[in-house]
Amino acid sequence: MKAQHPESEQAGVPTKAEMDVLQVLWDCGPSTVRFVNDTLNAQKKAVQYTSTLKQMQVMVEKGMLLRDESSMKHIYTAAIEEQSTKGLMLDKFVDTLYKGSPSNLVMQLLGNKKTSQAELDAIRALLDQHKNEL
Template identity: 70%
Template sequence: MTAEQPIHKQPEPTKSELEILQVLWAHGPSTVRFVNDQLNEQKRAVQYTSTLKLMQIMVEKQMLDRDESSMKHIYSAALEEQKTKGLLLDRFVDSMFNGSASSLMMQLLGNKKTSKKELQAMKDLLDKMEDGKK
Protein backbone atom coordinates (compact mmCIF):
# COMPACT_ATOMS: atom_id res chain seq x y z
CA MET A 1 0.00 0.00 0.00
CA THR A 2 1.14 3.50 -0.74
CA ALA A 3 0.52 6.38 1.60
CA GLU A 4 -1.67 9.05 0.10
CA GLN A 5 0.04 12.31 -0.72
CA PRO A 6 -1.28 15.27 1.26
CA ILE A 7 -3.39 17.53 -0.91
CA HIS A 8 -1.53 20.77 -1.53
CA LYS A 9 -4.08 23.47 -2.11
CA GLN A 10 -2.90 25.86 -4.80
CA PRO A 11 -2.90 29.45 -3.61
CA GLU A 12 -5.25 31.80 -5.43
CA PRO A 13 -3.28 34.73 -6.83
CA THR A 14 -4.40 38.29 -6.24
CA LYS A 15 -4.90 40.62 -9.22
CA SER A 16 -1.35 41.99 -8.89
CA GLU A 17 0.13 38.51 -8.47
CA LEU A 18 -1.77 37.32 -11.54
CA GLU A 19 -0.32 40.20 -13.58
CA ILE A 20 3.19 39.06 -12.62
CA LEU A 21 2.37 35.43 -13.41
CA GLN A 22 1.03 36.45 -16.83
CA VAL A 23 4.32 38.19 -17.66
CA LEU A 24 6.30 35.10 -16.62
CA TRP A 25 3.97 32.71 -18.48
CA ALA A 26 4.31 34.81 -21.64
CA HIS A 27 8.06 35.50 -21.48
CA GLY A 28 9.50 32.69 -19.36
CA PRO A 29 12.00 33.10 -16.51
CA SER A 30 12.82 36.79 -16.03
CA THR A 31 14.42 39.36 -13.76
CA VAL A 32 12.39 41.67 -11.54
CA ARG A 33 13.47 44.59 -13.77
CA PHE A 34 12.05 42.89 -16.88
CA VAL A 35 8.76 42.02 -15.13
CA ASN A 36 8.46 45.56 -13.77
CA ASP A 37 9.12 47.05 -17.22
CA GLN A 38 6.46 44.80 -18.75
CA LEU A 39 3.91 45.78 -16.10
CA ASN A 40 4.63 49.46 -16.73
CA GLU A 41 4.18 48.97 -20.50
CA GLN A 42 1.10 46.73 -20.33
CA LYS A 43 -0.81 47.64 -17.18
CA ARG A 44 -0.02 50.69 -15.10
CA ALA A 45 2.82 52.55 -13.41
CA VAL A 46 4.40 50.26 -10.81
CA GLN A 47 7.47 51.03 -8.70
CA TYR A 48 10.39 48.59 -9.03
CA THR A 49 10.55 48.13 -5.24
CA SER A 50 6.84 47.21 -5.15
CA THR A 51 7.33 44.58 -7.87
CA LEU A 52 10.40 43.21 -6.09
CA LYS A 53 8.61 42.93 -2.74
CA LEU A 54 5.56 41.28 -4.28
CA MET A 55 7.71 38.76 -6.18
CA GLN A 56 9.60 37.94 -2.95
CA ILE A 57 6.26 37.33 -1.21
CA MET A 58 5.17 35.14 -4.14
CA VAL A 59 8.32 33.01 -3.66
CA GLU A 60 7.34 32.57 0.02
CA LYS A 61 3.81 31.55 -1.10
CA GLN A 62 5.39 29.06 -3.55
CA MET A 63 3.84 30.84 -6.55
CA LEU A 64 7.28 31.66 -7.99
CA ASP A 65 10.66 29.97 -8.04
CA ARG A 66 13.83 32.07 -7.72
CA ASP A 67 17.19 31.11 -9.25
CA GLU A 68 19.91 32.78 -7.20
CA SER A 69 22.85 31.17 -9.03
CA SER A 70 23.81 34.38 -10.83
CA MET A 71 24.12 37.98 -9.70
CA LYS A 72 20.71 38.82 -11.16
CA HIS A 73 18.04 36.63 -9.61
CA ILE A 74 15.79 34.99 -12.17
CA TYR A 75 12.17 34.30 -11.28
CA SER A 76 9.89 31.75 -12.91
CA ALA A 77 6.26 30.80 -12.39
CA ALA A 78 5.83 27.85 -10.05
CA LEU A 79 2.11 27.67 -10.85
CA GLU A 80 0.96 26.06 -14.10
CA GLU A 81 -0.84 28.52 -16.35
CA GLN A 82 -3.77 26.34 -17.45
CA LYS A 83 -4.30 24.85 -13.99
CA THR A 84 -4.31 28.32 -12.39
CA LYS A 85 -6.64 29.80 -15.00
CA GLY A 86 -8.95 26.79 -14.65
CA LEU A 87 -9.05 27.19 -10.88
CA LEU A 88 -9.82 30.92 -11.14
CA LEU A 89 -12.48 30.32 -13.78
CA ASP A 90 -14.14 27.58 -11.72
CA ARG A 91 -14.27 29.88 -8.69
CA PHE A 92 -15.63 32.73 -10.81
CA VAL A 93 -18.37 30.55 -12.34
CA ASP A 94 -19.26 29.18 -8.90
CA SER A 95 -19.51 32.60 -7.27
CA MET A 96 -21.05 34.62 -10.13
CA PHE A 97 -23.18 32.06 -12.00
CA ASN A 98 -24.03 29.47 -9.32
CA GLY A 99 -21.71 26.99 -11.04
CA SER A 100 -23.53 27.22 -14.39
CA ALA A 101 -21.11 27.40 -17.32
CA SER A 102 -24.05 27.84 -19.70
CA SER A 103 -25.20 30.95 -17.79
CA LEU A 104 -21.69 32.36 -18.14
CA MET A 105 -21.67 31.64 -21.90
CA MET A 106 -25.09 33.23 -22.39
CA GLN A 107 -23.91 36.33 -20.51
CA LEU A 108 -20.72 36.53 -22.57
CA LEU A 109 -22.52 36.07 -25.88
CA GLY A 110 -25.14 38.63 -24.90
CA ASN A 111 -22.59 41.28 -23.92
CA LYS A 112 -20.10 41.05 -26.78
CA LYS A 113 -20.16 41.03 -30.55
CA THR A 114 -19.13 37.53 -31.46
CA SER A 115 -17.69 36.97 -34.93
CA LYS A 116 -18.95 34.24 -37.24
CA LYS A 117 -15.54 32.57 -36.96
CA GLU A 118 -15.77 32.54 -33.15
CA LEU A 119 -19.33 31.20 -33.27
CA GLN A 120 -18.25 28.43 -35.65
CA ALA A 121 -15.37 27.50 -33.33
CA MET A 122 -17.85 27.28 -30.43
CA LYS A 123 -20.21 25.13 -32.50
CA ASP A 124 -17.33 22.83 -33.45
CA LEU A 125 -16.34 22.52 -29.78
CA LEU A 126 -19.93 21.72 -28.79
CA ASP A 127 -20.13 19.10 -31.56
CA LYS A 128 -16.93 17.46 -30.29
CA MET A 129 -18.29 17.48 -26.75
CA GLU A 130 -21.55 15.90 -27.96
CA ASP A 131 -19.65 13.23 -29.94
CA GLY A 132 -17.60 12.40 -26.84
CA LYS A 133 -20.75 11.71 -24.81
CA LYS A 134 -22.21 9.28 -27.32
Protein backbone atom coordinates in the same frame (compact mmCIF):
# COMPACT_ATOMS: atom_id res chain seq x y z
CA MET B 1 -17.73 17.05 -11.34
CA LYS B 2 -15.19 19.86 -11.16
CA ALA B 3 -11.69 19.59 -12.57
CA GLN B 4 -8.93 19.46 -10.01
CA HIS B 5 -6.16 22.05 -10.11
CA PRO B 6 -3.66 20.85 -7.48
CA GLU B 7 -0.81 23.27 -8.30
CA SER B 8 -3.01 26.36 -8.11
CA GLU B 9 -4.96 25.22 -5.06
CA GLN B 10 -1.72 24.63 -3.16
CA ALA B 11 -0.44 28.13 -3.98
CA GLY B 12 -3.84 29.79 -3.58
CA VAL B 13 -5.80 31.89 -6.00
CA PRO B 14 -3.63 34.74 -7.32
CA THR B 15 -4.64 38.34 -6.77
CA LYS B 16 -4.88 40.76 -9.72
CA ALA B 17 -1.33 42.01 -9.07
CA GLU B 18 -0.03 38.44 -8.79
CA MET B 19 -1.78 37.53 -12.05
CA ASP B 20 -0.07 40.47 -13.76
CA VAL B 21 3.34 39.12 -12.69
CA LEU B 22 2.44 35.54 -13.58
CA GLN B 23 1.20 36.57 -17.02
CA VAL B 24 4.54 38.22 -17.80
CA LEU B 25 6.41 35.08 -16.71
CA TRP B 26 4.06 32.75 -18.60
CA ASP B 27 4.39 34.87 -21.74
CA CYS B 28 8.12 35.64 -21.57
CA GLY B 29 9.60 32.81 -19.52
CA PRO B 30 12.09 33.06 -16.64
CA SER B 31 12.87 36.72 -15.95
CA THR B 32 14.47 39.20 -13.58
CA VAL B 33 12.46 41.56 -11.41
CA ARG B 34 13.68 44.44 -13.60
CA PHE B 35 12.30 42.77 -16.76
CA VAL B 36 8.94 42.03 -15.11
CA ASN B 37 8.71 45.58 -13.76
CA ASP B 38 9.63 47.14 -17.11
CA THR B 39 7.08 44.93 -18.88
CA LEU B 40 4.33 45.88 -16.43
CA ASN B 41 5.17 49.56 -16.87
CA ALA B 42 5.12 49.15 -20.67
CA GLN B 43 1.60 47.76 -20.23
CA LYS B 44 0.70 51.02 -18.45
CA LYS B 45 0.47 49.39 -15.00
CA ALA B 46 2.67 52.15 -13.43
CA VAL B 47 4.35 50.13 -10.68
CA GLN B 48 7.53 50.89 -8.77
CA TYR B 49 10.47 48.49 -8.93
CA THR B 50 10.43 47.99 -5.15
CA SER B 51 6.73 47.08 -5.26
CA THR B 52 7.36 44.50 -8.00
CA LEU B 53 10.32 43.08 -6.05
CA LYS B 54 8.28 42.74 -2.85
CA GLN B 55 5.33 41.24 -4.76
CA MET B 56 7.58 38.63 -6.35
CA GLN B 57 9.27 37.81 -3.02
CA VAL B 58 5.84 37.22 -1.44
CA MET B 59 4.87 35.05 -4.42
CA VAL B 60 7.98 32.90 -3.82
CA GLU B 61 6.89 32.45 -0.19
CA LYS B 62 3.39 31.47 -1.36
CA GLY B 63 4.82 28.91 -3.78
CA MET B 64 3.67 30.74 -6.92
CA LEU B 65 7.19 31.53 -8.14
CA LEU B 66 10.59 29.90 -8.01
CA ARG B 67 13.75 32.01 -7.59
CA ASP B 68 17.14 30.99 -9.01
CA GLU B 69 19.80 32.69 -6.89
CA SER B 70 22.78 31.04 -8.60
CA SER B 71 23.85 34.23 -10.40
CA MET B 72 24.13 37.89 -9.48
CA LYS B 73 20.68 38.61 -10.96
CA HIS B 74 17.96 36.45 -9.46
CA ILE B 75 15.79 34.79 -12.08
CA TYR B 76 12.14 34.11 -11.32
CA THR B 77 10.01 31.39 -12.89
CA ALA B 78 6.30 30.68 -12.52
CA ALA B 79 5.87 27.67 -10.23
CA ILE B 80 2.21 27.23 -11.10
CA GLU B 81 0.90 26.23 -14.52
CA GLU B 82 -1.04 28.78 -16.54
CA GLN B 83 -3.97 26.63 -17.66
CA SER B 84 -4.60 25.03 -14.26
CA THR B 85 -4.41 28.42 -12.52
CA LYS B 86 -6.82 30.03 -14.96
CA GLY B 87 -9.07 26.96 -14.71
CA LEU B 88 -9.22 27.27 -10.92
CA MET B 89 -9.98 30.98 -11.16
CA LEU B 90 -12.68 30.36 -13.76
CA ASP B 91 -14.25 27.62 -11.61
CA LYS B 92 -14.43 30.02 -8.66
CA PHE B 93 -15.81 32.78 -10.87
CA VAL B 94 -18.55 30.55 -12.31
CA ASP B 95 -19.40 29.18 -8.84
CA THR B 96 -19.65 32.67 -7.36
CA LEU B 97 -21.41 34.61 -10.11
CA TYR B 98 -23.31 31.95 -12.05
CA LYS B 99 -24.21 29.42 -9.34
CA GLY B 100 -21.82 26.91 -10.88
CA SER B 101 -23.54 26.93 -14.27
CA PRO B 102 -21.19 27.26 -17.27
CA SER B 103 -24.21 27.61 -19.57
CA ASN B 104 -25.37 30.70 -17.65
CA LEU B 105 -21.91 32.21 -18.13
CA VAL B 106 -21.93 31.47 -21.87
CA MET B 107 -25.43 32.88 -22.27
CA GLN B 108 -24.33 36.07 -20.48
CA LEU B 109 -21.22 36.38 -22.65
CA LEU B 110 -23.11 35.87 -25.88
CA GLY B 111 -25.84 38.26 -24.75
CA ASN B 112 -23.47 41.06 -23.76
CA LYS B 113 -21.14 41.06 -26.73
CA LYS B 114 -21.50 41.04 -30.46
CA THR B 115 -20.15 37.64 -31.40
CA SER B 116 -18.67 37.19 -34.87
CA GLN B 117 -19.63 34.33 -37.17
CA ALA B 118 -16.08 32.96 -36.84
CA GLU B 119 -16.41 32.92 -33.04
CA LEU B 120 -19.80 31.21 -33.26
CA ASP B 121 -18.33 28.59 -35.62
CA ALA B 122 -15.45 27.97 -33.21
CA ILE B 123 -17.92 27.60 -30.31
CA ARG B 124 -20.02 25.14 -32.35
CA ALA B 125 -16.91 23.11 -33.21
CA LEU B 126 -15.90 23.01 -29.54
CA LEU B 127 -19.39 21.93 -28.51
CA ASP B 128 -19.40 19.20 -31.19
CA GLN B 129 -16.00 17.99 -29.99
CA HIS B 130 -17.20 17.95 -26.38
CA LYS B 131 -20.36 16.07 -27.37
CA ASN B 132 -18.31 13.42 -29.20
CA GLU B 133 -16.09 12.95 -26.12
CA LEU B 134 -19.05 12.17 -23.84
